[in-house]
Amino acid sequence: xxxxxxxxxxxxxxxxxxLAASAVVLHGTDQLRPxxxxxxxxxxxxxxxxxxxxxxxxxxxxxxxxxxxxxxxGFRHHNHAQSYDLLAPLLEITTHLDPHLVxxxxxGASFLAPAPPDGAGQPERAIQLMExxxxxxxxxxxxxxxxxxxxxxxxxxxxxxxxxxxxxxQIPNAHPFLRLMAAQMAQHAGEYGTSRMLWTATYQNTExxxxxxxxxxxxxxxxxxxxxxxxxEAVTRFGERxxxxxxxxxxxxxxxxxxxxxVDPDGHPYKLTADGHVEMRVPDDFSFxxxxxxxxxxxxxxxxxxxx
Numbered sequence: 001x002x003x004x005x006x007x008x009x010x011x012x013x014x015x016x017x018x019l020a021a022s023a024v025v026l027h028g029t030d031q032l033r034p035x036x037x038x039x040x041x042x043x044x045x046x047x048x049x050x051x052x053x054x055x056x057x058x059x060x061x062x063x064x065x066x067x068x069x070x071x072x073x074g075f076r077h078h079n080h081a082q083s084y085d086l087l088a089p090l091l092e093i094t095t096h097l098d099p100h101l102v103x104x105x106x107x108g109a110s111f112l113a114p115a116p117p118d119g120a121g122q123p124e125r126a127i128q129l130m131e132x133x134x135x136x137x138x139x140x141x142x143x144x145x146x147x148x149x150x151x152x153x154x155x156x157x158x159x160x161x162x163x164x165x166x167x168x169x170q171i172p173n174a175h176p177f178l179r180l181m182a183a184q185m186a187q188h189a190g191e192y193g194t195s196r197m198l199w200t201a202t203y204q205n206t207e208x209x210x211x212x213x214x215x216x217x218x219x220x221x222x223x224x225x226x227x228x229x230x231x232x233e234a235v236t237r238f239g240e241r242x243x244x245x246x247x248x249x250x251x252x253x254x255x256x257x258x259x260x261x262x263v264d265p266d267g268h269p270y271k272l273t274a275d276g277h278v279e280m281r282v283p284d285d286f287s288f289x290x291x292x293x294x295x296x297x298x299x300x301x302x303x304x305x306x307x308x
Contacts, residue, residue, distance in 0.1 A: 062098030069094055069104070073111045077118070084120035087111060091129055095136075102140060105133035109146050113154040123154040144168025145178060148185070158189035166198065176206065183218065188290070192226045220265045221288035224280060227262055228291035231270060231278040245276040 069090045076084055091108040095101060111119055112126035130147040137143060148164035151157045162185035169178040183198035196219065203215035234256045238246050246252040249261055249272040261269045268281040270292065280292040287299060 058097050059101075062094050062101050062104075065090060065094040065097060066101060066104050069108065069111070080117040082116045084111070084116070084122075087120045088122060088125040088129075095129065095132060099132070099136035102133070102137060102143070105130055105137075105143055106146055109150055113150045123150055126150050126154070139171060141168045141171035141174035141178065144171065145175070145181075148178075148181060152181075152185060158185045159191060162186040162189055162191065162194065176202075176211070180211075180214075187218070187222055187225065187288075190229070192222060192229075195222055217286075218288050221286045221290075223265050224286050224289040225291040227264065227270065228278050228280075231262060231272075232291075235272070235276050235278065239276070245274075246272065248272060 069087070072086060072090060073084065091104060091112070094104045095108075098104075108129050109126040112129065113119055113121075113123040115121040127147065127150055130143055130150065133143045134140075134147065144164050144167050148161045148168065151161035151164060162182050165178045165182035165185060168174055169176075169182055179198060179202050183195050183202060186192075186195035186198060199215045199218045199222065203212050203219070206212060206215075231252070234252055235246060238252060238255050241255075246255065249270065252258075252272060253261055263269050264280055264282075264286070266282070266285055271279050271281060273279060278292055279294055280286065280289065283289065283293050283297055284299060
């Protein structure tokens with residue numbers, strides 16, 4: 001009992017010392033910029049200085065600074081601020097103090113990337129943050145997922161989004177959704193070969209009937225997008241050679257020496273409009289196609305009968 005009591009006293013003393021030390025560190029940090037306001041979320045700009053000043057309590061100080069990140073963003077967002085100048089530096093300090101504080105990367109990117117007042121409007125800084133997080137946490141697939149969405153939503157860079165999702169999909173135990181997103185982004189970027197490879201791999205590597213059916217529909221739509229792209233390029237070449245648009249698909253076929261009138265995966269011939277656009281005959285049959293759609297086309301909702 002005496003030994004147990006002695007151990008408890010020692011542990012209690014250590015806890016009190018830790019709390020006192022953290023208070024000293026926080027107070028010392030705040031004194032470095034005594035004129036700053038609460039809104040400005042007091043901080044020293046150098047992560048290295050703070051790391052040395054933390055007296056070994058890097059993780060504790062990282063948590064303190066993460067709290068300040070949330071407070072700073074929350075206050076300015078609540079007041080519909082148009083600038084978040086301190087957000088990126090605060091996040092940099094937080095993640096350099098604790099490179100494994102994953103929540104700071106995940107939420108930090110969503111704070112940085114959107115345009116004001118929803119965020120700082122700094123997607124490039126969000127990407128830098130996520131890339132730093134990936135370097136320090138290479139086995140966390142969620143960071144690749146978040147990086148891909150910054151490229152997709154905020155920068156509309158589909159090629160880089162596809163690359164980020166594809167890299168994340170290679171991580172053990174990664175969510176299958178990353179592979180699907182990679183394939184969709186590659187299709188948006190016009191990387192048809194990459195998209196076809198990813199959708200084919202998705203089909204081959206799952207037993208889920210819905211996912212397999214979804215992959216087939218995307219492969220069909222991908223074939224349409226590729227066909228229409230090539231035919232539209234042929235129309236452009238025809239115009240450059242002749243100074244006019246082809247009068248019909250038959251004339252275009254003859255000029256390009258194609259083996260016959262091109263058809264979609266269901267066997268319907270593509271049509272050529274008077275203004276030189278290549279279109280599908282039955283666009284409702286290709287839900288995921290992005291090319292060959294008539295002007296103002298709106299897809300017809302499909303209703304699926306539940307399986308018994």
